[in-house]
Amino acid sequence: MWRDESVTWQVAHRPLSGLWELLGAVDAVHGLYYLLMHGVFLLWDGGLWALRLPSVAATALAAAGVAAVAHRLAGDRAALIAGVAYAVLPPVQMYAQEGRSYALVACAVVWATHLALRERWAGYAAVLLLGCWLHEFAVLALPAHAFAAWRAPGWRRAAAAVVVLLLPLAWVSARQADQQLGWLGRPGWQDWAAYGVLAGACLLLARGAAPGVVRVALPLALLPPGVLLAVSLVHPWYVDRYVLYALAGLALLAGARLATARRWWPWLLVAALLVPAALWSVWLRTPDSRKDDALAAAAAVRERARPGDAVVFLPSRRREWLLSSPDVYAGLRDVALDRSPAASRTLQGTELPSVELREALIASPRVIALMDPAGQPLDPYPREAVKRQTLAAWFDRCSLTETRGARIAVYARPGACD
Template identity: 80%
Template sequence: MESAHPFRQHAEAVISRIAPWRLLPPLLAVCLGLWGLERGGSMWRDESVTWQVAHRPLGQIVELLGRVDAVHGLYYLLMHGVFEAWEGGLWALRLPSVAATALAAAGVAAIAHRLVGERAALLAGCAYAVLPPVQMYAQEGRSYALVAAAVVWATYLMLRERWAAYAAVLLLGCWLHEFAALALLAHAFTAWRSRGWRWSAAAVVALLVPLAVVSARQAEQQLGWLGRPSWQDWAAYAVVGAAALLLARGAPGDLVRVALPLVLLPPGLLMVISLLNPWYVDRYVLYALAGLALLAGARLATARGWWPWLLAGALLVAFGFWSVWLRTPESRKDDALAVAAAVRERARPGDAVVFMPARRREWLLSSPEVYGELRDVALDRTPEASHSLQGTELSPERIRAALPASPRVIALLDPAGQPLDPYPREAVKREELAARFDLCSTTEVRGARIAVYARPGTCP
């Protein structure tokens, strides 16, 4: 027992030397990330893509990336390794994002400590952790939290002038999602005079070219669903930008030169580009919020009087309600697991299933025990066989011939009011169901409709 004392004393000494600004931000991020991690047992369609792609054999993943989704390729390979090591369900799907968010919060604190001090470091790191969009993607099985962590730590390495490490970490972020390269524009405001930064930036761009070339060929298929930024997107950008400009007033100049470009430039440039080529989604530049957290932490660290803290408290209360909502299935566009459960309740042996549009096949691909019991009458080649995300479908003529042979059809559709795909295959599905079947029931599920059709006169 005596021999344990020196070890315990050493551990206590190490713990006592850990400053609160190092420990509390990542700890807060972990606690928020684990809170309600399963989100009521829900999984929306983007996470479903991660799930089913990551569960494919390694060779099939590589073949898929040559055709589509190369921009997410490194993330899929990472998640493939996670599921190989631990088949942990929704926890395995989302824990990498929780860990990445904790790492990003620690990085924000480290930047603030270097530029301002310990008090600002603690406040900035915690501010990042509590921002609702950060909490949202901390609990999502997609790459955005990992990209944010890479950009944040690349920013810190830039300040330390560790150029080889800077290039490696930022390149990792870019290969997780290539729009991380927009952080180079923000970093240029701080480090453009440094020859080390210029060489590092050139190396990142050069080594990103292979991914950019492949993903550019896939851009129409990958981003064709996007429209130009909405007025809500511009309004959100204006609010965040105005808040950043207000917080920057009176903040240390070195911090402003790092934080303000990070807040404004990546999302602003992507939105302007999207007026010509619609590429903007706010999660693609989630890392920009690190700049807002830096400014907020620095401002609170030097706050005088009661009103800044009153405002911060009011925001925390609002964020609390937002945070509760983010941990519900209703916070996402749809719920693939709820769709699968509803289909399971309605399906009978021998039923056919048809997806309208075909890309909604994703709702069942992550629930093979449900999908496998149905006949996918429009399917030509499976996702694995076709090296695609949702498989390929029969020609319109073959779909027209196959559908009437089914006594009952379960159709999975977008919510009412969504635009109908004009493609011939989708038109044939609608026409055949309307002409040859009776609509027995329609059930609304989060972000989806499940319609049951039967031959005339056979609805229960």
């Protein structure tokens, strides 16, 4: 369970009143997803299984939706290949096994595409709006759908309804944008290179494909990530998982092109691509595929902590590593904490002023510190500097344990490590 999944776990376990108060301050963009997961955990509090099962089911439904779209546009053979192609794409597999909203958003966009092709406009508006309320960047599917459906009066009315009904969420989340997306920088060369590879693959597959397939699949694959990349030159909002559903367009093009392949070389190319894809798929199922491992960090703390030990997080947002393991967190004194996450209507709580924080640390004979890996940039905020300086000046470091994406250090008064 990495840090984003830990957020899902701890927020979805809050009472509905606390969840509503949180969303008024932060993370409104994920509000519907948290509400859904709250219901899942009420029905079955099955740990990681319950956390990830909705994403697994959504990915299966999305693959079926890709097959349904391909069937309508290019027939049975294209449907089978496109559905399988979508399911085996490594990014799709990554978010199929993650307790976040992106697989559900992709499922909604894919089935909205299918409903648009069938001109079921009420259903189209409802399903796409569901996707947008799960994550509002699903609205970028609208300009992609316009290429195939603009002339249909029903589509224009449905699109207008989606935009109007999304406005309340957009208004609230815009006020939270600095907190929600402030960690993002402008797209790097890797982002542009990945988009270039996607665009090149889609354009290559579009050659010789039926016009109807190209009109649906190519805009879906290229417009949402392209628009978000362009916007991010001014407002840094781009993360590839925000537009995961664009890969459905790539799968549709692959299915349609391979279904009509009469020569051996396209299938040889597919076989060659399956080798690195399989290796990537195996790697995705290891802890190393995530930035950190909250449960591993909590297990390391459990092994080293004694009753009444103080705990401190450097930086404070790493409190997330223990919030999803309440049995471990409850046995420690969070000496820097001023107001809990629930009381402060925040994700990780608020901390004491610097002077009080320093006094609380000095008064603690033994401290468990949860820190970022070595080499990570240090937060320049005064509270974070006080934590580092106090530990260095008043304590000896007794041990240091590294887990995936985290370091757990035990500190004690000079001469008291034994």
